[in-house]
Amino acid sequence: SDMSVKLVLLKSGEQLISDAKELVQDEVVHGYLLNKPHKVAAQKPLFLTEENEAPDDNVEIVFSPWILLSSDDDIVVPKDWVVTIVEPLSSVSEMYQEKVNEQSS
Helix, strand or coil, rough: CCCEEEEEEEEECEEEEEEEEEEEEEEEEEEEEEEEEEEEEEECCCCCCCCCCCCCCCEEEEEEEEECCCCCCCEEHHHHHHHEECCCHHHHHHHHHHHHHHCCC
């Protein structure tokens, strides 16, 4: 399955990571279908050593299911709730896919 993992920033300030597909009707994007969306929390440790390290070197990343009490894998988010959708760092995308694959196996 061709995963298209994106970071989705919501108006609520939440950052979600998910396989995202556009929901298009009459050539207009109305929303996004997110498969197994997880909230992303990134925390920097208190002590940073090197100034010029890659952004993800010293960041602790925690994934948690966006809607904890749902058994739905696919969740629709209306377009006007989405601020922007960006490519995650490849290392973050890989971590997310590992976590999701663990849960489904």
